[in-house]
Each structure stands twice: as C-alpha cells, then as structure tokens.
Amino acid sequence: MNTLVADSTPDARIREILLLGRRLVRDLAVCARTSRLYEGENVTVRRAAAQAVETLDALRAAGGEPRLEIVGEHLRIGDTRLKPDAAGHHAFRYLARRLAAIGAGAVSFSPSLSAADLIGFAKLIDPPGPARETTLSELRDALATAGIQAITVEAARDLIPVTAPREEKGAVLARASGRYFRAIRVAREILGRREPVSRIFASSKRAVRELVDSVREEETSLLALARIKNYDEYTFNHSVNVAVYSIALGQMLGLDRRSLTELGLSALFHDLGKTAIPREVLNRPGRLDAEDWEMMKLHPVFGVEQLLSAGITSRGMMRSVLVAFRHHLRRDLSGYPEVRHHRDLDLFSGIVSVADTFDALTTRRVYRRSCLLPHEAVGRMLARGPDTYEPALVKMFLRTVGVFPVGSVVRFDSGEVGIVSRTNRTEGMLARPRVRLLADGRGLPLDGPEIDLAESDARGNPLRKLVATIDPADYFPSIDDYLRSLV
Numbered sequence: 355m356n357t358l359v360a361d362s363t364p365d366a367r368i369r370e371i372l373l374l375g376r377r378l379v380r381d382l383a384v385c386a387r388t389s390r391l392y393e394g395e396n397v398t399v400r401r402a403a404a405q406a407v408e409t410l411d412a413l414r415a416a417g418g419e420p421r422l423e424i425v426g427e428h429l430r431i432g433d434t435r436l437k438p439d440a441a442g443h444h445a446f447r448y449l450a451r452r453l454a455a456i457g458a459g460a461v462s463f464s465p466s467l468s469a470a471d472l473i474g475f476a477k478l479i480d481p482p483g484p485a486r487e488t489t490l491s492e493l494r495d496a497l498a499t500a501g502i503q504a505i506t507v508e509a510a511r512d513l514i515p516v517t518a519p520r521e522e523k524g525a526v527l528a529r530a531s532g533r534y535f536r537a538i539r540v541a542r543e544i545l546g547r548r549e550p551v552s553r554i555f556a557s558s559k560r561a562v563r564e565l566v567d568s569v570r571e572e573e574t575s576l577l578a579l580a581r582i583k584n585y586d587e588y589t590f591n592h593s594v595n596v597a598v599y600s601i602a603l604g605q606m607l608g609l610d611r612r613s614l615t616e617l618g619l620s621a622l623f624h625d626l627g628k629t630a631i632p633r634e635v636l637n638r639p640g641r642l643d644a645e646d647w648e649m650m651k652l653h654p655v656f657g658v659e660q661l662l663s664a665g666i667t668s669r670g671m672m673r674s675v676l677v678a679f680r681h682h683l684r685r686d687l688s689g690y691p692e693v694r695h696h697r698d699l700d701l702f703s704g705i706v707s708v709a710d711t712f713d714a715l716t717t718r719r720v721y722r723r724s725c726l727l728p729h730e731a732v733g734r735m736l737a738r739g740p741d742t743y744e745p746a747l748v749k750m751f752l753r754t755v756g757v758f759p760v761g762s763v764v765r766f767d768s769g770e771v772g773i774v775s776r777t778n779r780t781e782g783m784l785a786r787p788r789v790r791l792l793a794d795g796r797g798l799p800l801d802g803p804e805i806d807l808a809e810s811d812a813r814g815n816p817l818r819k820l821v822a823t824i825d826p827a828d829y830f831p832s833i834d835d836y837l838r839s840l841v
C-alpha cells in the first residue's frame with residue numbers, strides 16, 4: 355500500500371483516493387480492452403482483474419466510495435473527480451465512452467466482488483465483433499444471468515452531452531438559474547440587510563450546497579450565469595460569482611463535495627466585512643482618497659470580527675474566517691491587511707483571491723466603465739509574477755472558465771455574431787470554443803447552427819476568425835433573452 359495512508363489529513367486522503375481511482379480505471383480498461391481481443395481468459399486480463407479487486411479493497415480502507423461515476427467525459431470516484439495522469443489518458447477516455455455508450459451513469463462494486471466477476475463485467479461492456487451497442491437493460495440482464503451480483507450499474511441521469519436535446523439543456527439551465535438567483539437573494543440578505551451571520555448561516559449553507567450540486571452536475575450553466583454582471587447590485591452578484599468561480603476551480607482540482615461547500619461558503623462570505631463600510635465609500639466614483647482607502651482596507655478585519663461573532667466553530671466557518679482575512683493578501687504578503695510574518699497562503703484563500711480578482715477585473719463598475727476580457731484579466735494576474743497569485747491556480751482557472759467563457763458574445767470577421775456554448779479545455783485550444791450563431795453577417799437573427807472553432811480548413815486555419823467580444827448586457831435586452839440564447 356501507499357505511504358500516504360500514514361498521513362490522515364483530508365488532503366492526503368483525497369490524494370490517496372485519486373491514486374487508487376486512477377489505478378482502478380486503468381485496470382478496468384485493460385480488462386475490457388484485452389478481453390475483447392482474446393477468446394477465453396488471458397493472463398493480462400486475470401492480473402488486471404485481481405489488481406482491480408485489491409485496489410477496491412484499498413479504496414474502502416482509505417474511506418473512499420467504491421463507485422465509479424461517469425459525468426460527460428469525466429470519471430468520478432465517490433465524490434472525487436478523477437484526473438488521468440499522462441499514461442492513463444486513453445484508458446480514461448475509453449472507459450468513460452464505453453460506459454456512456456451503454457447508458458451507464460455509475461458502476462458500484464460491493465465487497466464480495468471477485469476477479470472473475472470483473473472479467474465477466476469487462477467482457478460485457480465491450481463485446482467482440484461489430485454487433486450493435488449493448489443497452490443498459492441487456493447489460494443488467496447479462497450480469498444477472500452470469501450470477502454477478504457484486505456489480506451494480508446505474509442509469510445515466512442529468513448528463514448533458516453536446517448533442518443533448520434542447521429541452522434537456524433547458525431544464526438543466528433552468529435549475530442552475532433558479533439556484534443562482536436564490537444564492538443572490540441570500541447574498542442580498544448577508545450583505546444588504548445586515549442580519550447577524552448566525553441568523554443567515556443555515557440559509558447560506560443551503561444556497562451554497564445547491565451551487566455545488568449544479569457545478570457538479572454541469573458547470574457551464576453556472577459559469578454562464580456568472581457572466582451576468584449587474585451594474586446596480588455589484589456586491590451581491592460579485593459574492594455569488596466569486597462562489598461559483600471558486601467552486602468550479604475547486605472541482606477542477608478534485609475537491610470533494612464537503613470541501614467544495616466549505617470553499618463556496620468562504621467565497622460567499624469573503625467581503626462580509628464591507629457591510630461595516632459606509633455605502634458612500636463603497637460606491638464612490640473615481641479613486642478613493644487616502645482616508646477612505648484606509649477604511650476600505652479594513653474590510654478583511656471587519657469580516658473576521660463578524661464571522662467570529664456568530665459563535666460557529668465548525669471547520670467550514672474557520673476556513674471562512676481565514677479567507678475573509680487573507681483574500682487581499684498576496685503570496686509575498688503584499689496587499690492588505692498588513693502582516694509581518696510570512697506564511698504560505700492556504701489553498702482556499704488562494705482560490706478565492708484568484709476568483710475575486712477575476713470577477714472584479716472583468717466587471718464594469720460605477721467608477722470604471724471599461725473592463726477586461728477574461729484572458730486579459732488572467733494575463734494581468736500572471737504578469738504580476740508568481741509572488742502575487744499562485745500561477746498554477748491562475749492557469750487552472752483559465753482552463754476552467756476558458757479564454758471565451760460560456761455565455762460570451764463574440765463577433766467574427768464575417769460580421770456574424772454568436773454565443774459561446776461550450777469551451778474547449780484541450781491544451782492549446784482554449785481560444786477555440788463552440789459557438790452558436792445568433793446573427794448572420796448582415797445582422798439578421800439566426801437560431802444556430804453551432805460551429806466548432808476547433809475545426810480547421812484544409813490549410814489548418816480555423817473556419818472562422820473571431821475579432822471581437824461584446825458584453826452580453828449590451829447585446830441582449832434582458833437576462834431572460836440572454837438565458838434563452840444559451841439553450
């Protein structure tokens with residue numbers, strides 16, 4: 355077993371589960387692929403199956419859930435999203451696609467599982483010959499006939515592949531937007547009415563859990579909603595957007611549901627201390643004078659005071675206190691409040707400070723009509739050097755939101771206008787998303803088609819050249835129109 359077992363911190367536990375999950379996927383893929391090639395049993399298949407059984411035992415011992423979930427092209431073990439290492443990339447894609455083709459959403463393994471059960475299962479998910487695809491009910495019947503009771507296969511639910519029917523996409527977006535606006539209402543209570551934290555803590559947690567569920571289910575809807583920048587209600591939108599961005603980045607890093615909830619809550623509360631700053635100072639156009647600026651720089655400390663006064667001592671609350679204090683501190687301890695001793699910033703404060711800066715830089719404000727495009731904002735953060743923001747987090751963030759995030763309105767050199775419907779996370783392809791056309795070159799409205807900017811012409815050039823982005827608030831008359839265009 356791995357040496358990490360000796361270290362029982364939550365991070366070490368997650369790393370251990372990730373490692374075992376990867377191993378499981380690799381062995382299952384070997385079983386399925388190899389048994390497709392050979393009649394009868396083969397030594398490679400037997401070895402891989404025996405290893406997979408051992409891995410599942412180790413996973414249980416490490417507190418992991420022996421359940422493999424398929425979400426789009428990703429795999430999850432229990433609550434944790436698996437990221438393939440370089441060598442495992444093909445195994446991941448292969449297994450996710452095989453299971454998705456059958457209509458499986460998750461596969462669970464009980465402790466009575468034997469290597470022979472796994473071999474039987476592997477043969478069923480990729481049968482030899484050019485036969486038509488096995489259906490989920492056929493797979494279940496075949497498992498029962500073979501007496502394999504230790505493997506349960508759940509149906510795929512709530513997945514929205516690119517080609518999903520629009521009603522389905524619409525339902526997921528509607529659910530996400532209900533949750534987003536509920537979170538805005540909670541943010542208004544927190545930051546507007548100035549209720550004590552103890553009174554709003556439970557509803558905040560509920561709202562954040564819903565956001566976490568939406569991101570886990572399908573993150574693009576919430577990322578598109580976070581493009582909504584309400585000029586008048588900046589602080590409320592900002593807090594929820596920072597929560598959405600933080601949760602999405604946390605999910606990309608493989609955090610489990612509980613950690614994502616704590617992270618989202620920390621993000622939602624990060625500017626709580628601003629409730630102690632007079633509104634005139636918060637909304638003053640132009641630069642703040644020295645006195646106001648000194649006052650503004652105290653909001654992290656005010657936030658800590660308010661969170662501590664709630665008297666809640668859960669781990670999540672303690673992490674929120676840390677984030678409230680540190681979200682304007684940079685890695686070299688520049689920023690504010692002033693601190694004397696050097697200590698590495700914790701992961702949550704690092705994530706929230708990236709999400710916070712990104713949302714602030716990409717939003718128009720009372721005192722600043724223009725704002726940066728997402729890739730410009732990320733570029734500016736990286737340009738400040740590794741001593742300010744954690745470069746790995748900033749780069750990961752760019753992969754999470756994309757150079758042109760979902761919901762960005764873009765114009766091509768042909769004059770056509772479209773809305774980004776899906777980002778491309780492949781290295782080197784971040785600036786080539788899928789776009790649904792909204793208007794032709796003469797400005798006449800269109801309802802599609804969807805074009806994939808990753809595709810190239812015979813000379814390897816993109817099919818269309820993107821020349822400008824347009825603020826969704828300038829293009830769509832209302833938020834409803836914006837949301838409708840996303841489906």
Ligand SMILES: [Fe+2]
Binds near residue numbers: 682
């Ligand atoms: Fe702040």
Ligand SMILES: [Fe+2]
Binds near residue numbers: 625
């Ligand atoms: Fe902020």
